[in-house]
Amino acid sequence: MILKVYQPESPILKRYIECFYILEKTAAEKPITYFTFPSIYSIVTISAQTSTFVTADKIITTHCPTAPIETNLVCDFNQPVLISYDGKINEITTYFKPLGLNAFxxxxxxHYTAGTFPDFNPYDDYxxxxxxxxxxxxxxxxxxALEAYWISKLRPFADPLLENVLGEMLDTDNLNQSITTLSxxxxRSRTTINKHFDQHICKSPSQFKKxxxxxxxxxxxxxxxxxLGLSYHVDYFDQSHMIRDFKKLTGFTPKVFFSKIAALERDEIKWIFI
Incomplete structure (x- = not known):
């Protein structure tokens, strides 16, 4: 398997895109299976000659020479998902920052999230x-070429409320700030904040914060x-809080999670291989 992560070269796109990664696998290689975990990004994947089977907690992609291109969007990703690749794979994934994809x-x-694993086709030429x-x-x-395409689709987008809220939430000094305090x-009311999150981020503020x-x-x-055992504890109210969140988001306790996790490509990709 080849897995390469690229940062945007365009100064314009750096504002909107965290990274791209290319995943390639030959037909001769054994199937690859791993767990991936919730993130704050909107994730757009394109793959050639594949067929993908999806459930709430599993995505299985297999080589299918007669299949058209698959283009998928994931942005309401709030639990661990088992990913499996079988056969030849040619895939590119783009990680858009919060509110990043909204500008394209x-x-x-x-609007683009109907279904478990919706087909993402935002433009006629996409x-x-x-x-x-x-x-x-x-x-x-x-x-x-991918950067040039996204630049060609850039359009004005602004949500001052969400930009303000995200600025507060992404400040590491505010990791334990409650949504009520933030409101x-x-x-602005929690109801208003919730509405904006649902429209433009597809997560609730509490999910995002977690x-x-x-x-x-x-x-x-x-x-x-x-x-080990101290550094990842500092941002939680107490140990039981930390364990509860880790089990919800990963299926593992923190101790087991950190014993299994593989951080790839300068820690950009964090998976647990099976």
């Missing part, structure tokens, strides 16, 4: 363009490997 689509993000990009052999050329601080804290704990532990 014509409707609210929620699938044709993605098919052409996947056919490029050179990885750098693929990413360059009072910015002077994932931010969880991901901060993972990164803290990866940055302090010699301090």
């Amino acid at each position: 689509i014509t409707d609210d993000l929620r 699938k044709e363009a993605m098919t052409s990009i996947l056919s490029l052999m050179d990885h750098q050329e693929r990413i360059k 009072r601080k910015i002077g 994932i931010v804290r969880f991901r901060a704990a993972i990164q803290s532990q990866l940055d302090n490997k010699d301090n």
